[in-house]
Amino acid sequence: MNSSIAKALLLDAVYQVLDNKMFRFLVVLSFLMVLPTFVFGIQEEKISILFGLNEIQYDKLWSMFSQGGAASVPDTAHIQVIQVLQGLFVEGLAGTFGILFAVSATSFFLPQMLEKGAADTVFSKPVSRGTLLIARYFSGILFTTILASVMVLGMHLGLTLVSGYSDPGFLWSIPTLIYLFAIVHAFSCCVAVLTRSSVMAILASLIMYAGTGCVHSTWSGIDFFENIEQAQALQMDEAVEEESGGALTILKGALNVLHYTLPKTSDADIIATKLRRSLESEIDAAYVDEELEISIPADPLGFVLQSGGDITGAGVVWTASDADGNEQASITLTRYDRGVIPGVRTKAISSYAARKELQAELKARDDLPARPKLIDNTPVGSSSTKGIRWNEPVAGGLRHREVHFFVYSNWMLEASLDSHDEWYDSEDMDASLDEFLGPIDFPGAGIMQDPRQWYIETYAWSGPLKYNLWFSIGSSLAFILAMLLIAWWKLSRADF
């Protein structure tokens, strides 16, 4: 395809989009959504309407939404209001209704081209059918890109100019919407080629969108409750009973197949969030586990972080030295999969079980001067550590050893202290370790109450397949490709 053909097809797409009544309606709607961001100034002390013509104080607003009278207004009230509004927009208006509108407005692109009379003219030109299909597919993407950009950039500009703040992450909703639409639109194009009907393309796309959402919600809901159940059982060191056989197993199996093969439309906003965090995040912390976004605000008192440590390998290491520069102690933080490992363990382990395992190992040793001691729990995130300490005989004395296990999602974290016994006693290491472990920040604290939040935070770029972002993106892109290939296959064999 030469450049003049490409330009002509693009221009044709633009004309078709601009002529579309639904598109014009959506543009007007977009402006109506952008307009309030210029009219209402959500400022630090108040909400200003029409550049100060009227004002709403935050305390009045807060008391409307708080139970039992006056509520204290946080310092960052304006930021919270803006973030809530932007969140509502991304997840509700644009993420759901926007996609539905966009699908309705673009589903006719291909059927219109395939109508008798129109197809004859277009397909008799020296342009391959595949090229025309792709051109129409990208017309839809163009349509959504324009709309999403008008809305999001307009709102961002309005909020920045009039309110003085707009969450930069809001801009990520543009690629999110485009990604989401690209999946649904590929399906719509496929149905359009197979049926040559706009109505069928719209209906099937809406069903597909709702269907994939349902499959995903059900799958992640079941996965969440299974994890909760397992976590609770592990907490109490009980065996998790596997339900086997029957309709439920078949249903779960079918759900798994659907989840793995269908595009993951529900993941679009999670991917954008994770991408944004990995590109933007410059968290002020001593150490950040990039993959799980676990951040450690400060080094342990008197310790220095050694560079090049790998938390999933040999571990991230902090060392402490005396005045002469001799290393006295080290703390190593490691993370590993606590789930089932074929041939190694048949069920996931809890921090309690991990400590018990280590305790048994130590008890079996006859070279230890004293029995290992269990340590009081240190709260970390939404759970707490399970620790154990013992003295390790070495040449010329004893070394103080301590290991603290704690769990985050599917991962076991292990903080291991190794120090000279005397040095340990002189430095009040108990308090130092509490101060080190206690403030560790896990993304989405309290996620065990919310399946969605659980899913979001469990998701990672290198997580297990079912929580893997690359797999989510890959399977969705594979779905797009499969839909377009089916459409191309059908189109290339069609008679007009």
Next chain:
Amino acid sequence: MEQTILRVQGLEKVYGRSMFGKGGFRAIAGVDLHVDHGSVFGLLGPNGAGKTTLIKVLLGLVRGHGGTAELFGKPVGDPASRKRVGYLPEAHRMPGYLTGRQVIELFGAMNGADKAWLKQRTPELLDDVGLTEFADKKVRTYSKGMQQRVGLAQALVHNPDIVFLDEPTDGVDPVGRMKIREMVQELKDRGTTVFINSHLLMEVEAICDRVVIMDKGKILREGTVAELTPDTGTVHFALEEVPDNLAEITSGIGTDLALVKDGFEVTADSAEQNQLIDKLRAAGVLISSIDPRRLTLEDSFIDMIRKERA
């Protein structure tokens, strides 16, 4: 420029054939055709004869055919074979969201024409089809005739070497028809090969120099218009005034004499025609004109189809 534009050999197309290659409707049943540069072809046949299917196979619109079909030496499925082809489909629908000018520019560009060249070419073409005044109006506001003209313009925008016109005068008023006929003549003068599929046999007779008659997916006859409209042997004598004793004057000369409103018709050879002239003149009858009767294309066509179906 190569002489052979179109070459078809043993072409077959069956619609609705089962997966196992059985059943279906045979729309084209072994067509052989060879078209050289610079002629105007009329494609005739009753409904369902396979004319449109033949054109669609040649344009790559209908797939899965048997036999071979080539345009400009390339297989018809190859988009490159359509680079020098113009096509006005029957009952076409141009994109209603475009203006007439945009339609011409879009399809010109899809044929690979350069933007600057199109800027020059489009106004000329709009003028040729009489749409200059409506060039910037949306096609969906056009009348049937205007849509037909813009359809013709998009088929001709890139100066193709072969043009397929499927019912080109459909819905066009008499003035518009004349204009289209003139355009076809201009194309012919320029050396463009034109393929016309039309039900209007008089129009085909007037425009085309070669005719292909199809029925049941086969070519029944191919030849020049003169070959397909042979002399019937009957001569029409138009007289200033028909005498009462006409039968007596012409008696014994020629056969099958029949009186008509302005004179008579008779089957007569050249010598007999001269005898008749002499006799009529001798009887004081003034002769207005003498026309040998040829079979019209319509008569020839109907006759051929009847024979085929019998």
